[in-house]
Amino acid sequence: MQQGSSIAAAVEQKHRECTKELGNLATTPINSDVCDEVLDTLLQEKFQATKLKKEDPRACVNVYDIRLTDTFSSCGMNWPKDLKYMTPYLRRSDVLNALNIPADEQVVWKECSGAVGQAFKAKKSASAHTLLANLIRDGTEVLMFNGDQDLICNHIGNTNLISALSWGGEEIQESNQPPRKNPGGFKPEDGEVxxxxxxxxxxxxxxxxxxxLTYVKIFNASHMVPLDQPEVSQMLLNQFIRVPGLDRESQKPKTEEQKGDETQPKEEESGSNDKEIEEATWNAYYRAGVVALVVVIILTAGLVFFVLRNRRLLRHAIRLNESRPRGVHYEDGTRSGDSMDSYDDDVERPTGLVNTLFSGLSRWHRPHHGHQHRSTSRGNKKYYFAGAGGTGLAVAAGSPAVQLDTFGKRDSLDSILETDDEGSAGTDDEVGGSGAHYTDNVDEEDSVQELVIGKPDSKTITNNDSIV
Known part of the structure; x- marks a missing residue:
């Protein structure tokens, strides 16, 4: 209202009538119809000034939130819109049970009950301000609060009430003391600011x-403070019942020094977390590196063992062949080959790491010291033979103990001579009836008999246990 306007004049007149009635009463009542006309006059005058129809949502001030408007004469009764959900919810049986409302009372929730409103207008009931002082004196803590946008229960009215209220010893007036000019309200001189x-x-x-006694005025809040400021309302309740860690001091904004104190531990904590993450990462790398190193060592050891064993087998085979007959004699006096020089010259040796490895693997079944080399005498002749389990190994009395074909020897030397169980080459120095025999020409340097066979015309001697 603008002071000096017709609206202000009409409201001020109702206010004077209210004050006069209260002055004529021995006690302040809980309700006064004359005083209620102050707000009614305000709403009526404001509506007429708008010159809008009653159905217009802008026709009347919302008495619960002066920032809003409503139709006349609802003036806030249609607010808030959520009320349409509240009525069915608060009438549900499970909600009534949760609120410990007996089922036999058959009560239902209503936003504004006329019966309840009339009960608050009991003519002989004393006003609440006459009870507050006694509650405080008995040790009861009292909290009063208002939303600053509420009109019907506005913060100016509560501020005036507290200013006129005497409590906490102030209401006791000693008879020998002069009357106080302003005995009520908070005492700023005592720090109650x-x-x-x-x-x-x-x-x-x-x-x-x-x-x-505590009084709180809440900013940007209407008659229904929890509707507009739910978090603030929760904090108000938590502080009043003294929830630990939520006192007023803890809610104040932090100074620069306090912010620094708070951020420092966080930075240290963050640095600690980063350090832990880094250490965990390096530990993972270390474990992976150890595993990889072990694998490399094992593979390297296996490769070295393979190469050394391969070379050992090869040298052993060469030495063994050098002590055996120098090739095979044919009946016409020619020879099929002479010593290992022929092998070194004629064989196409493997090249490359892979081929070398496969070639080495193919020689791993060569006779070595682990095989049992035996000798036997037949008459005045000495025969050498090797006990070997490899497939295709030529075993015969006095025959070479090494299967040269798997070393890459020429196919002309890849012959197989079968023996009987005693290692004999048959009778009359014949082997398998093929006409092969051992020479009797044993020189002083070579005490091993050489094998003489007929030179084949169109046949090829193979290692498949037969002649094709």
Whole structure:
């Protein structure tokens, strides 16, 4: 309202009538119809000034939130819109049971009950302000709060009430003391001053407290504070019942020094976490490196063993063949080959790592010291033979003990001579009836008999246990 306007004049007149009636009563009543006309007059005058129809949602001020409007004469009764969900919810049987409402009472929730409203207008009931002082004196802590956008229960009215209220010893007046000019209200001289009130570092209103009475004015809040400021409302309740860690001091904004104190541990904690992550990463790398190193060592050891064993077998085979007959004599006096020189000259040796490895693997079944080399005498002749289990190894009395074909020897030498169980080459120095015999020409340097066979014309001697 603008002071001096027709609206202000009409409201001020109703206010004078209210004050006059209260002055004529011995006790302050809980309700006065004359005083109720102050707000009704305000709403009526404001509606007429708009010159809008009653159905217009802008026709009337919302008495619960002066930032809003409503139709006339609802003036806020249609607010908030969520009320349409509240009625069915608060009538549900499970909700009534949770609220410990007996089923036999058959009560239903209603936003504004006329019966309840009339009960608050009991003519002989005393006003609440006559009870507050006694509650505080008995040790009861009292919290009063208002949303600053509420009109029907506005913060100016509660501020005036507290200013006129005597409590906490102030209501007791000694008979020998002069009457106080202003005995009620908070005592700023005793530190009971109005201060900013914070929630999570943000100014949410003001508070003033002293002698078990606290008053809080909440910013940007209507008649229904929890609807507009739910988090602030929760903090208000938590502080009032003293939930640990949520006192007013803890909600104030932090100074630069406090921020530094708070961020330092966080930075250290962050650095610690980064260090732990880095250490875990390096540990993982270390374990992976150890495993890889072990694998490499095993493979390297296996390769070295293979190469050394391969060379040992090869040298052993060469030495063994050098002590055996120098090739095979044919009946016409020619020879099929002479010593290992023929092998070295004629064989195409493997090249490359892979071929060398495969070639080496093919020689691993060569006779070595682990095989049993035996000798036997037949008459005045000495025969050498080797006990070997490899397939295709030529075993005969006095025959070479090494299967040269798997070394890459020419196919003309790849012959197989079968023996009987005693290692004999048959009778009359014949082997398998093929006409092969051993020479009797034993020189002083070579005590091993040489094998003489007929030179084949169109036949090829193979290692498949037969002649094709």
């Amino acid at each position: 109005e201060e900013p009130w914070y929630v999570n570092g943000v100014e949410a209103g003001t508070f003033q407290t002293g002698r078990n």
